[in-house]
Amino acid sequence: MLQSDFVGLTGHVKFNPDKSLIGPAYDIINIIGTGVRQTVSKPRGWVFPNNGKQLRIGVPIRVSYREFVSQVPGTNTSKGFCIDVFTAAVSLLPYAVPYQFIPYGNGHENPSYTELVNLITTGYFDAVVGDIAIVTNRTKVLDFTLPYAASGLVVVVPFKKLSTGAWAFLRPFSAPLWGWFGFWEHRTNDEFRGPPKKQLITILWFSLSTLFFAHKETTVSTLGRLVLILWLFVVLIINSSYTASLTSILTVQKLYSPINGIESLKKGDEPIGYQVGSFAEHYLTEEIGISKSRLRALGSPEEYAMALQRDPEKGGVVAVVDELPYIELFLSSQCKFRIAGQPFTKSGWGFAFPRDSPLAVDLSTAILSLSENGDLQRIHDKWLTKSACSSDNTEIESDRLELKSFWGLYLLFAIACFAALLIYFVQIVRKYRKTVSGESISDVQGSSHSRRLRTLLSLMDEKHDQSRGDSKRRKLDRSLSAYDEENDLRRDSNRRQSHISLERGTNVSN
Numbered sequence: 001m002l003q004s005d006f007v008g009l010t011g012h013v014k015f016n017p018d019k020s021l022i023g024p025a026y027d028i029i030n031i032i033g034t035g036v037r038q039t040v041s042k043p044r045g046w047v048f049p050n051n052g053k054q055l056r057i058g059v060p061i062r063v064s065y066r067e068f069v070s071q072v073p074g075t076n077t078s079k080g081f082c083i084d085v086f087t088a089a090v091s092l093l094p095y096a097v098p099y100q101f102i103p104y105g106n107g108h109e110n111p112s113y114t115e116l117v118n119l120i121t122t123g124y125f126d127a128v129v130g131d132i133a134i135v136t137n138r139t140k141v142l143d144f145t146l147p148y149a150a151s152g153l154v155v156v157v158p159f160k161k162l163s164t165g166a167w168a169f170l171r172p173f174s175a176p177l178w179g180w181f182g183f184w185e186h187r188t189n190d191e192f193r194g195p196p197k198k199q200l201i202t203i204l205w206f207s208l209s210t211l212f213f214a215h216k217e218t219t220v221s222t223l224g225r226l227v228l229i230l231w232l233f234v235v236l237i238i239n240s241s242y243t244a245s246l247t248s249i250l251t252v253q254k255l256y257s258p259i260n261g262i263e264s265l266k267k268g269d270e271p272i273g274y275q276v277g278s279f280a281e282h283y284l285t286e287e288i289g290i291s292k293s294r295l296r297a298l299g300s301p302e303e304y305a306m307a308l309q310r311d312p313e314k315g316g317v318v319a320v321v322d323e324l325p326y327i328e329l330f331l332s333s334q335c336k337f338r339i340a341g342q343p344f345t346k347s348g349w350g351f352a353f354p355r356d357s358p359l360a361v362d363l364s365t366a367i368l369s370l371s372e373n374g375d376l377q378r379i380h381d382k383w384l385t386k387s388a389c390s391s392d393n394t395e396i397e398s399d400r401l402e403l404k405s406f407w408g409l410y411l412l413f414a415i416a417c418f419a420a421l422l423i424y425f426v427q428i429v430r431k432y433r434k435t436v437s438g439e440s441i442s443d444v445q446g447s448s449h450s451r452r453l454r455t456l457l458s459l460m461d462e463k464h465d466q467s468r469g470d471s472k473r474r475k476l477d478r479s480l481s482a483y484d485e486e487n488d489l490r491r492d493s494n495r496r497q498s499h500i501s502l503e504r505g506t507n508v509s510n
């Protein structure tokens with residue numbers, strides 16, 4: 001053939017050493033545009049070649065989250081975010097693609113997406129359009145376009161508001177810290193000496209009363225004052241920390257859930273929800289290693305909410321694992337749930353085609369330009385505009401402080417009041433009995449009632465003699481501890497000794 005040299009119907013036929021025709025009679029030129037451009041690649045034709053038939057494109061019949069894909073009732077056509085993206089991308093192709101949508105699913109629950117895309121490999125569908133996650137298992141047998149939406153699996157959990165509670169006033173400091181306040185002061189002050197019981201009371205009284213700047217103990221020595229001023233500074237800091245901490249506990253919403261991501265979900269044995277038909281089921285069992293018996297299929301956002309709020313023993317779940325786009329929609333209407341942790345897989349949604357399909361490549365380019373020119377975002381906003389949850393009134397309501405927020409404090413106060421009153425009455429009755437028994441011999445029957453009442457009243461009215469009270473208390477103390485007198489003696493001797501040394505000091509300095 002290379003030797004050919006003749007004139008035929010199309011002109012002179014002769015080949016050069018490159019095996020190209022010399023001076024061909026036909027040239028393919030592009031007449032759209034401003035200049036001449038030679039086309040060297042094989043033209044595709046004006047229509048996507050499919051033996052003259054329409055492409056059969058499978059579309060899932062979704063029953064939940066119908067914003068993504070849904071059937072137009074009574075027709076074979078579909079609408080939704082994914083469909084709009086597809087039609088916009090197809091319209092960007094340089095050739096026409098005749099296609100028809102073929103709905104797939106029973107209409108009662110979302111179809112299995114893995115089964116749906118597998119119908120491409122059997123040749124039943126020429127492509128599948130919908131909210132199809134690009135996952136390894138599927139890419140092994142199919143070709144996907146580039147993702148037109150970002151996706152990834154997330155964990156959704158119900159959260160409890162950490163209640164401020166009756167004992168919130170104790171929470172700013174931990175238990176050990178409260179304990180420390182009692183003992184810091186032990187060694188610093190003369191007034192803090194005495195029998196152990198008295199010491200303990202003074203220590204607690206002083207360190208707690210200084211919190212309110214209401215201490216009455218006098219400090220005499222310079223060293224004592226130095227320590228006290230430092231202590232008062234500590235008190236200032238503690239005071240402000242307490243106020244700050246209590247403020248945040250009482251006013252800032254603390255959200256709480258024991259599950260903080262896929263790891264803690266993996267460890268437990270509570271039931272987990274997933275969306276019917278989703279690849280999440282396979283992923284959770286095969287990749288994460290969660291046993292199948294823990295998984296519960298949920299069909300709709302309403303079912304998510306119900307299962308998350310129900311007790312796990314009564315058919316509820318502790319968390320739902322699903323793709324981010326669904327969960328974003330779900331959370332826009334449900335304010336009692338939150339995403340725990342980060343998305344633990346990163347993927348996207350694409351359209352599925354048979355292996356080596358030229359359409360997948362061209363649609364990828366089209367999707368890229370849709371995303372670059374902002375159309376993708378416009379389609380997204382048209383279908384999936386979300387409202388934020390924070391404006392929910394019930395939550396603002398629960399932020400207010402109520403009387404019950406402080407009942408713990410009132411209870412402590414009431415107990416202290418009652419105990420003090422009780423002890424007081426016991427003391428008075430004892431005193432009264434003593435007085436009455438002393439007078440009983442000379443008692444005259446007739447006037448006894450009014451007399452007793454007068455005695456009682458005078459006992460109650462009597463000014464409490466501090467020294468007598470003290471000596472009595474000391475007597476009581478002595479029965480409890482034998483240290484008291486010993487201590488008094490020691491203190492006396494100490495004082496005497498210090499006097500002597502002081503005098504000696506003066507002598508020396510003199």
Ligand code: GLU
Nearest residue numbers: 113132133276277278279
């Ligand atoms: N997007 C999911 C998937 O590709 C399907 C979601 C569903 O089950 O409805 O597997």
